[in-house]
Amino acid sequence: xxxxxxxxxxxxxxxxxxxxxxxxxxxxxxxxxxxxxxxxxxxxxxxxxxxxxxxxxxxxxxxxxxxxxxxxxxxxxxxxxxxxxxxxxxxxxxxxxxxxxxxxxxxxxxxxxxxxxxxxxxxxxxxxxxxxxxxxxxxxxxxxxx
Amino acid sequence: xxxxxxxxxxxxxxxxxxxxxxxxxxxxxxxxxxxxxxxxxxxxxxxxxxxxxxxxxxxxxxxxxxxxxxxxxxxxxxxxxxxxxxxxxxxxxxxxxxxxxxxxxxxxxxxxxxxxxxxxxxxxxxxxxxxxxxxxxxxxxxxxxxxxxxxxxxxxxxxxxxxxxxxxxxxxxxxxxxxxxxxxxxxxxxxxxxxxxxxxxxxxxxxxxxxxxxxxxxxxxxxxxxxxxxxxxxxxxxxxxxxxxxxxxxxxxxxxxxxxxxxxxxxxxxxxxxxxxxxxxxxxxxxxxxxxxxxxxxxxxxxxxxxxxxxxxxxxxxxxxxxxxxxxxxxxxxxxxxxxxxxxxxxxxxxxxxxxxxxxxxxxxxxxxxxxxxxxxxxxxxxxxxxxxxxxxxxxxxxxxxxxxxxxxxxxxxxxxxxxxxxxxxxxxxxxxxxxxxxxxxxxxxxxxxxxxxxxxxxxxxxxxxxxxxxxxxxxxxxxxxxxxxxxxxxxxxxxxxxxxxxxxxxxx
Numbered sequence: 001x002x003x004x005x006x007x008x009x010x011x012x013x014x015x016x017x018x019x020x021x022x023x024x025x026x027x028x029x030x031x032x033x034x035x036x037x038x039x040x041x042x043x044x045x046x047x048x049x050x051x052x053x054x055x056x057x058x059x060x061x062x063x064x065x066x067x068x069x070x071x072x073x074x075x076x077x078x079x080x081x082x083x084x085x086x087x088x089x090x091x092x093x094x095x096x097x098x099x100x101x102x103x104x105x106x107x108x109x110x111x112x113x114x115x116x117x118x119x120x121x122x123x124x125x126x127x128x129x130x131x132x133x134x135x136x137x138x139x140x141x142x143x144x145x146x
Numbered sequence: 147x148x149x150x151x152x153x154x155x156x157x158x159x160x161x162x163x164x165x166x167x168x169x170x171x172x173x174x175x176x177x178x179x180x181x182x183x184x185x186x187x188x189x190x191x192x193x194x195x196x197x198x199x200x201x202x203x204x205x206x207x208x209x210x211x212x213x214x215x216x217x218x219x220x221x222x223x224x225x226x227x228x229x230x231x232x233x234x235x236x237x238x239x240x241x242x243x244x245x246x247x248x249x250x251x252x253x254x255x256x257x258x259x260x261x262x263x264x265x266x267x268x269x270x271x272x273x274x275x276x277x278x279x280x281x282x283x284x285x286x287x288x289x290x291x292x293x294x295x296x297x298x299x300x301x302x303x304x305x306x307x308x309x310x311x312x313x314x315x316x317x318x319x320x321x322x323x324x325x326x327x328x329x330x331x332x333x334x335x336x337x338x339x340x341x342x343x344x345x346x347x348x349x350x351x352x353x354x355x356x357x358x359x360x361x362x363x364x365x366x367x368x369x370x371x372x373x374x375x376x377x378x379x380x381x382x383x384x385x386x387x388x389x390x391x392x393x394x395x396x397x398x399x400x401x402x403x404x405x406x407x408x409x410x411x412x413x414x415x416x417x418x419x420x421x422x423x424x425x426x427x428x429x430x431x432x433x434x435x436x437x438x439x440x441x442x443x444x445x446x447x448x449x450x451x452x453x454x455x456x457x458x459x460x461x462x463x464x465x466x467x468x469x470x471x472x473x474x475x476x477x478x479x480x481x482x483x484x485x486x487x488x489x490x491x492x493x494x495x496x497x498x499x500x501x502x503x504x505x506x507x508x509x510x511x512x513x514x515x516x517x518x519x520x521x522x523x524x525x526x527x528x529x530x531x532x533x534x535x536x537x538x539x540x541x542x543x544x545x546x547x548x549x550x551x552x553x554x555x556x557x558x559x560x561x562x563x564x565x566x567x568x569x570x571x572x573x574x575x576x577x578x579x580x581x582x583x584x585x586x587x588x589x590x591x592x593x594x595x596x597x598x599x600x601x602x603x604x605x606x607x608x609x610x611x612x613x614x615x616x617x618x619x620x621x622x623x624x625x626x627x628x629x630x631x632x633x634x635x636x637x638x639x640x641x642x643x644x645x646x647x648x649x650x651x652x653x654x655x
Contacts (some may be wrong), residue, residue, distance in 0.1 A: 047492055047513070050393075050421045051323065051346060052370075054492075071492045072420045075423070123257070131294070131317070134271065137301025138323040 036099055036120045037063040043116075046141070048109075050074050051132035053141035060119060062145050067116045071107050076130075077106040078115065081126040081135040119145045125135060152269070215411040219487075233633070234258060244268045244277070251275045256633030259310065263578045267293035267315070273303045274327075276633035280309030282624040289315035289338075291612055296320055296335075303327045303420060304635040309625040313337050314612075317346040319358070326350050329636035332625040336360055339611050341367045342386065347422075347505075350638025351376045355623070358383045360616050362445035362608060363386045364391035365409070370423045372505040373397025377640055384408040385616055387450030387608070388516045393418055394505075395464070396427040398640065402648055405435045410446050411453035412439040412476075417462035417522040419513070423505035425522060426463040430596075433648035438471040445611035454478075457537065462486030462522025464501065470531045470650045473541075480563070481538035483524035483544040483556050484595050490521040521547060526555040528577055533562040533650050540567035543591030544575065552581040552588060567593040 040063035047054040050072035060066065068078055083089045086105035093101055100123070104115040119125070125143040126135060133139035237259045241247035247257045253274040261284035268287070270277070277297065279285025287296040287310065296312025296319045299305045304327040311334040312319035319335030321344045322328045328351035335342030335358040342358025342365040345351060349371050358365025358381070365383030367390070368376050374395050381404040383389040389406030390413045391401065406412040406622035413436060417425035436457040446454075453459050455477030460466055461484055473480040493513035497572050500508070523546055534541035541563035544556050551568070558566075568574060569591035575581055611613075625631070 030361075049492060052422050052509070054422065055511075056509070071490075132323060133348070134269070134300040137271065 034098055034100060034121050037122075039063050039065065039118055039120065041089075043067060045069055047071050048076050048078075051076070051139040053127075053131065053139065056140075057142045057144070059144040062122045063118070063120050064145070065116055065118045066143065067114050068104070068109075070111050070113045070115075073111055075106045075110050076129045076131060077109055077137070078103045078127050081128060081129055085130050089094065103127065119143065122146055173604065179243050184219075203387065214217050217321070220271070236260070238262070238266075241602060248272065248275070248277065254633070254635065258629065261285055262287050265290055265293070267295055267313055268297045268594055269295075270297060270299040270304050272305075274305065274635035275302075276306045276308065276358050277310075277634060278306075278308040278625070278628060278633065279478060280628050282309045282311065282334060282622050285310040287312040287315075287319075289313070291316065293338075294318075296338075299323070299325055299328065301325060304638070305329075306331070306634065306636045308332055309628050310334070311336060311619075315339060318342070319361075320344065322346070322348045322351070324348065327636045327638035328352075329354075331355055332622070333357070334619070334622055335365070335613060336617060336619055337614075341365070341391075342383070343367070343381075345376070346370055349373065349375050349505075350640070352379065352640065353377070353381060354379045355435065355625075356381050357620075357622060359385045359619075360445070360611060360614060362387045362447050362450070362611050364388040364414075365406075367391045367393075368391040368395045368399060370421045370505065371395050371397070371399075372423050372427065372503075372508075374399040375638070375640055376400070377402070377643065379403050381405070382407075383611065385444050385614070386410075387444055387446035388412075388414050388453070389436070389439065390414065391449075392429060393421050394423040396429045396463075399429040400640075400643065400645070401429065401431045402433045402645070403651070405654075406457075407435070407438050408441045408444075409439045410441055410444055410450040411456045411459055412436040412473075413458045414449075414453055414456075415460055415463040415466060416449070416486055417464075418486060418488050420488070424493075424496060425501065426460075427465045427501055428467075429463065430469075430645065431458060431471060432465045432467070432469045432645055434471045434653055435651050435654060436471055438475050440475070440477045442606035443609055445614050446608040448602075451605050451608065452598060454602070454605055455539075456480075456482050457534075459484060460524045460527055462524055463527065464525040466524075466527040468527065468529045468532065470648060472533045472650050472653055473537065474535045474653070476537040478537070478539045478598070479543040479567070479585065480541040480592070481529050481532060481543070481561075482533035482540075482593070482594070483527055483529070483554075485524065485545070485549070486522040487547065488520040488522065497518055504603055505640050521549070523549050527557075529558045529561060530577060531555070531560045531650070536561075537565070540565045540591075540593065542571055543567040543593045544571065545595045547595060550583065550588075551575075552583050552585065554557070555581065557581070567591050 042064040045067045048070045089103045102117045129141035196462040235247040237247045237258045238436050256276045259279045261281050263286045294317040298321040301324045306329040316339040318341045319338045323346045325348040330353045337360035341363050342361045345368045347370045365386040375398045378401045383406050387408045389409040392415045415426045415429045440455045444520040456479050457473040457476045458481045494516045546634040557575050558572045559577040574585045
């Protein structure tokens with residue numbers, strides 16, 4: 001094992017900043033808006049072990065693609081803290097095309113599977129595995145996208 | 147995961163781990179989706195509009211309560227309902243479901259459950275509550291093969307679960323994760339799809355007077371903790387894939403006075419980088435009865451099939467103490483110290499100097515991806531004063547798959563046995579002095595664990611946990627005075643246990 005260090009993606013090149021209306025309901029004229037950033041070409045991998053995300057906390061530059069790699073022996077899922085289970089996530093992804101709707105259900109994340117998402121909106125993304133944790137407890141993680 | 151997989155020896159992984167690199171194609175589908183969204187944004191060219199930010203940025207949503215579909219208890223009238231008392235929440239008298247009572251409880255509360263069948267998956271996130279059945283055998287949480295865990299304690303410290311049965315859950319009967327201080331007492335876990343009693347990433351706990359049967363992994367498991375400061379006492383584990391499993395646990399991890407029988411394999415502490423806090427180390431296994439772990443008709447994970455026919459098997463564990471157990475009737479070894487080959491590891495082997503790192507410390511270390519497979523050798527383990535008989539390959543054994551056995555530091559002393567691998571093992575590897583290549587012939591009768599792979603290929607396959615044959619559920623002693631005993635939250639400090647006073651238990655049928 002190597003020494004402790006924090007990996008920070010710092011060489012971000014923001015090629016475009018697009019601001020648009022992007023509410024969950026596109027028919028809603030008062031929808032909230034999301035600032036998105038073009039991909040910066042950076043890719044990082046988070047190991048998904050039994051039953052931990054490694055690293056637990058991660059800071060990346062906006063526009064970075066994150067690959068979650070299920071390297072354990074068990075099924076896991078990756079749910080934003082606002083979602084309670086696989087069904088809720090599937091419903092979210094089906095109804096919300098915005099880039100902040102993300103995550104993967106356990107049926108699509110068995111050992112050996114990967115899941116990737118482009119984090120092109122700044123913010124703090126708290127997530128967890130509903131099989132082995134709860135928001136902020138057990139198997140959980142945080143991505144700070146800045 | 148294979149204990150030893152020759153086809154994977156030398157397997158090289160080119161995975162990038164936690165590294166920054168230029169983007170490449172990946173199998174994840176969401177990338178495409180995100181890109182589509184981004185293209186859509188560009189086409190829209192909507193101009194500059196203030197954005198609302200990140201939905202998931204600061205959420206602190208209450209944890210899921212999973213399914214709380216409690217039917218009314220199946221029995222007609224709870225006959226032993228305790229009277230309402232300050233700090234005591236009665237189910238179903240005060241709260242229709244266990245989950246409702248848990249949600250209403252505050253620290254220090256005692257939840258008393260009347261006899262009945264509760265179709266619930268209970269989640270606990272409140273510290274220091276006690277959940278107790280009034281009768282171990284008739285307070286039954288039943289997952290109906292649909293719900294995941296009987297009771298899951300997530301990040302809540304000091305929670306005690308007492309005197310009840312959990313059965314037919316797709317995952318675990320009783321599950322603690324991420325806690326400091328836990329206690330399970332008079333618990334029965336029956337026919338659950340992963341583990342019976344499952345303790346993960348938790349420290350300071352006791353599992354006592356409990357039972358686990360019918361799970362493909364272990365009847366009882368404690369993993370990813372160092373120091374664990376945990377005790378398993380008076381546990382009976384049978385008809386599981388593994389009687390006990392502990393991956394990367396150890397450090398005041400004590401397993402005593404328990405029975406492991408009729409599993410595929412009995413007691414299996416093990417190391418691997420698929421969980422954090424490796425290696426497994428400093429587990430103390432004393433005064434247990436371990437027998438008949440050749441059971442061919444259990445549900446079983448792959449490791450259980452590979453380990454089948456062994457009583458106490460340290461698979462890549464280090465610095466364990468195995469003393470004064472009675473171990474008999476196994477097709478392979480009574481007590482075996484063998485390597486664990488991890489074919490696709492997530493980190494390099496830790497240096498010996500890192501074995502003392504706490505779990506919390508090691509979690510923060512960044513992994514260094516090895517070039518190929520890892521061989522976790524069992525090392526520095528003491529096997530002393532055990533009584534063994536009728537273990538067909540060898541009563542006591544040590545093996546590797548490439549390392550010189552005298553370099554591993556395992557020692558054997560004062561055991562009552564007939565056969566060993568290599569031969570004359572107690573002369574080759576005595577305790578208290580450095581081991582030497584010149585102590586004798588280390589190759590005569592040595593253990594060839596590679597052959598176990600062949601055995602695994604032809605071993606009876608796993609049986610569906612939902613339909614595996616189990617004997618009638620025993621009627622167990624219940625917790626004394628369950629209705630009136632005060633509720634005491636779990637302490638993170640282990641009770642004093644006099645290990646020196648434990649003797650080899652008498653043989654039973």
